[in-house]
Amino acid sequence: xxxxxxxxxxxxxxxxxxxxxxxxxxxxxxxxxxxxxxxxxxxxxxxxxxxxxxxxxxxxxxxxxxxxxxxxxxxxxxxxxxxxxxxxxxxxxxxxxxxxxxxxxxxxxxxxxxxxxxxxxxxxxxxxxxxxxxxxxxxxxxxxxxxxxxxxxxxxxxxxxxxxxxxxxxxxxxxxxxxxxxxxxxxxxxxxxxxxxxxxxxxxxxxxxxxxxxxxxxxxxxxxxxxxxx
Amino acid sequence: xxxxxxxxxxxxxxxxxxxxxxxxxxxxxxxxxxxxxxxxxxxxxxxxxxxxxxxxxxxxxxxxxxxxxxxxxxxxxxxxxxxxxxxxxxxxxxxxxxxxxxxxxxxxxxxxxxxxxxxxxxxxxxxxxxxxxxxxxxxxxxxxxxxxxxxxxxxxxxxxxxxxxxxxxxxxxxxxxxxxxxxxxxxxxxxxxxxxxxxxxxxxxxxxxxxxxxxxxxxxxxxxxxxxxxxxxxxxxxxxxxxxxxxxxxxxxxxxxxxxxxxxxxxxxxxxxxxxxxxxxxxxxxxxxxxxxxxxxxxxxxxxxxxxxxx
Numbered sequence: 259x260x261x262x263x264x265x266x267x268x269x270x271x272x273x274x275x276x277x278x279x280x281x282x283x284x285x286x287x288x289x290x291x292x293x294x295x296x297x298x299x300x301x302x303x304x305x306x307x308x309x310x311x312x313x314x315x316x317x318x319x320x321x322x323x324x325x326x327x328x329x330x331x332x333x334x335x336x337x338x339x340x341x342x343x344x345x346x347x348x349x350x351x352x353x354x355x356x357x358x359x360x361x362x363x364x365x366x367x368x369x370x371x372x373x374x375x376x377x378x379x380x381x382x383x384x385x386x387x388x389x390x391x392x393x394x395x396x397x398x399x400x401x402x403x404x405x406x407x408x409x410x411x412x413x414x415x416x417x418x419x420x421x422x423x424x425x426x427x428x429x430x431x432x433x434x435x436x437x438x439x440x441x442x443x444x445x446x447x448x449x450x451x452x453x454x455x456x457x458x459x460x461x462x463x464x465x466x467x468x469x470x471x472x473x474x475x476x477x478x479x480x481x482x483x484x485x486x487x488x
Numbered sequence: 489x490x491x492x493x494x495x496x497x498x499x500x501x502x503x504x505x506x507x508x509x510x511x512x513x514x515x516x517x518x519x520x521x522x523x524x525x526x527x528x529x530x531x532x533x534x535x536x537x538x539x540x541x542x543x544x545x546x547x548x549x550x551x552x553x554x555x556x557x558x559x560x561x562x563x564x565x566x567x568x569x570x571x572x573x574x575x576x577x578x579x580x581x582x583x584x585x586x587x588x589x590x591x592x593x594x595x596x597x598x599x600x601x602x603x604x605x606x607x608x609x610x611x612x613x614x615x616x617x618x619x620x621x622x623x624x625x626x627x628x629x630x631x632x633x634x635x636x637x638x639x640x641x642x643x644x645x646x647x648x649x650x651x652x653x654x655x656x657x658x659x660x661x662x663x664x665x666x667x668x669x670x671x672x673x674x675x676x677x678x679x680x681x682x683x684x685x686x687x688x689x690x691x692x693x694x695x696x697x698x699x700x701x702x703x704x705x706x707x708x709x710x711x712x713x714x715x716x717x718x719x720x721x722x723x724x725x726x727x728x729x730x731x732x733x734x735x736x737x738x739x740x741x742x743x744x745x746x747x748x749x750x751x752x753x754x755x756x757x758x759x760x761x762x763x764x765x766x767x768x769x770x771x772x773x774x775x776x777x778x779x780x781x782x783x784x785x786x787x788x789x790x791x792x793x794x795x796x797x798x799x
Contacts, residue, residue: 271754272782274724308511310722317722395746
């Protein structure tokens, strides 16, 4: 796969390197982030402690107790060269069943009011969208999901909630996301999925991964309860 | 051997050297906030440097030992005693079966480490015993210890020799939290001369908003001249983020793996142990060094720990 993107690699601290593939998340830049992240997962480089994909970059933290930032910088250059020969596998389509509104989506009303549309319009627009996961970040298993219809954009809450239930489906600015674990959170909650998307004991088996396509499917309360119990 | 928590401290957690390898899944490394003191504590009692220990924050609690034990306290000096006899810091101490160790409040910085010969044994989660408090994972049930909890240590313990420390001045130099050294980041230029002048020449105070995830500073408002948001990207340990309020936040061991605030500078690795000792109300100044100096300072720190030899 040939990708026309930059590969600018600069120390971000005395233990990290930031690889920038471009200034913004254009399709080519997004593809380069996907490709190189995939490569790093399949070909772990000795001396790399962590890598953090973002919209247009990957931050690499170096195990400086055993190697140096300079040496990893060279290895990454070589890896970028080698990664040009791989093909990305087909991305998976993940269907997320959502009970919208009510006690599970207390901000659905606000999202509707803010955008001057009805609650059922919000459900309709949110569940017909085609989305993909740009990367996982922020907290364990949290997918940054791109592709929200601009008609649904809603600013974050002024005061974040102390506890957002696991499985909450939310809108924050121009993004939509799913809270994998109960955590604090400042996004508008529009619904909840009864399916566990992330198990902290087995993060490698997460239901949602970087690059997956996401589809939200509305369900009713009966199905929600049935799935929650199974 | 077991350790019974007779009285809980403010925030005592099980920590080791952290949980690398999962940042791309949103999991930050966690681990000892002052890894320098943590590693030395382990060496004092003859453990491997990365064995799990208790990280004690601001006030300690009381711990009973069910059999003879060898322990060491390192980091900041706390008011600690066994049977009314003071326990010294930076040295190993033998505790008899049934005795309890009382750790009151700190005389100095935020944290001390209670290292026990053998190491604290909690289940491994993703190859680490560290507690990640913000997400409630790892360590002892993902949380701080409470009264009544019982901790196990390894049955056999390690066979390394114990170490005696002699150079206390050197230790104080590594932990001197009046100055925190930083290197400039790529978006450092988003902050103009006035911003940098404030950042490097004025003192900052550690606010009450202080956790293993991040430390919010007060005293000076720094404004970026190019906006308060960057395209979301990975956040390095020790990044000094500047949100719109202008009060910098040092991202720490349990930081969010990605973020969108511009970072003016990044704490150097050799001074992360100082950050781990900052407590609310402390005042300090930032000092700018270059990348090569930062690398050298960290290598010297590692060499110091490595060269501590058996008595």
